[in-house]
Amino acid sequence: MVDRPLTLMAVHAHPDDEATGTGGVLARYAAEGIRTVLVTCTDGACGDGPGGVKPGEPGHDPAAVAAMRREELQASCDVLKVTHLETLDYADSGMMGWAANDAPGSFWRTPVEEGAARLAELLRHYRPDVVVTYDENGFYGHPDHIQANRITMAALELTGMTPKVYWTTAPRSAMQRFGELMREFGSDWEEADPAETGSDPAEAEVMPEIGLPDEEITTWVDTTEFGGQKFDALAAHASQGENIFFLRMGKERFTELMGVETFVRVQDATGAAVPENDLFAGLR
Template sequence: MVDRPLTLMAVHAHPDDEATGTGGVLARYAAEGIRTVLVTCTDGGCGDGPGGAKPGEPGHDPAAVAAMRRQELEASCEVLKVSHLELLDYADSGMMGWAANDAPGSFWRTPVAEAAARLADLMHRYRPDVVVTYDENGFYGHPDHIQANRITTAALELSGLTPKVYWTTAPRSMMKRFGEVMREFGSDWEEADTAGSAEAAGAAEPAAVPEMPEIGLPDEEITTWVDTTAFGGQKFDALAAHASQGENIFFLKMGKERFTELMGVETFVRVRDTTDAPVPENDLFAGLR
């Protein structure tokens, strides 16, 4: 029997990522008395500025954006009842191909060993039983998400700890449903102007942005389906706390009821386990309690 609380550690790239992919499990497990630790790797400075100003446009001040997003992150954590927020505070690297990828201090440019050592220190402090981050492609190819996967993997090795480890994902069946709902609300699911965005943000070679692999996994490859329906309102409110990025948070357009209907289950792939809990499972802490 452990003499400390069961602990979930979620390692995310930017302010607002915690709500999008894991807001439900953070809220659910906090309500169940589990200690929840959120590690946010970057300052979010490549997010939208006032009036939706993009990086490199007039009115976009990365330091001011980062300060605003920190306030929003703290508000989101309050909504989700996150026990501990830890900030690595690297500079946001922007989308793949942006000049910000190689800017001094960017997370993408930071040596994995350096950031992993800092994360390993946090792992030693909190001794998580479950660690959640992104897959090796960062779910959708974002450099900071990819780097979060890399430093989490390295930090686990450095720490010598053996928590259950999960990568966030989405079932392909749900991705199809996302597309239907987005079109219903006037968005084009197929449209992805990554190269244009890179050019606007000062990328030298926007055309060189690699093609993104298909998002999500076939349903049968997903190991863990966690029902967070009861916490859909909290997850929605946590996303809404990131108001400065509202233009990019499509889900806020649909209202709490539709949002909860669509986002009431969070899905994961279990990539490390010592409990032998059978899969598919419906609890990240299966085999631990």
């Protein structure tokens, strides 16, 4: 007899990541009575400051940005009905190649075993049935996303726990449509100026292809009913609105694009058949 509720734990890098990648499943499973736990690893201090001021520009106060983003994160959790929010509060490492990567206390610079030990404590406390984080490339190569994957997998090994484990992904079939919408709404995915962020142009890298072929995706979860909540959770991160092009679409178009969340299952002890449409298949 299980003496605790079914539990979903999502391990994310920054405030606002929870809404973009897993806002739908967090809202859906909360509505189904499942306990939802969000672990946010960094303080988000490399995000925009008031008025859209960028890291490295005059007037960007990392401590103030972190405090503001913490409030927005709580507001997002309230919208998604997240049961428990846990913050590890490592320093935001910025984009790959930024000077912030190697700043004291940055998540990227933190030894994996240290972060894993802290996350292992939360795993033992909540004993999640399902754990969600990023793939080994952090979905698109962000250092904090990569580190979140590393500490999550290391923490699971440390505890010996065997929940179902998923990595967020996107179907390649949807990427062309995604690019078309970005252009339609005036976004060209520009990166910040390396001169302003302290990054080294010599470290420019070829971006791995994002997402997976459709046939490699194991899990397709319909969260259309919760598209409005997901949109509102993103909107709660108002200070980063310039970077969240999804908000330009309006709820209807947003839900059309983001109404199904996709994952690849990398650990499972239930034997549930794939493809599946429920992270908790085989558990209830």
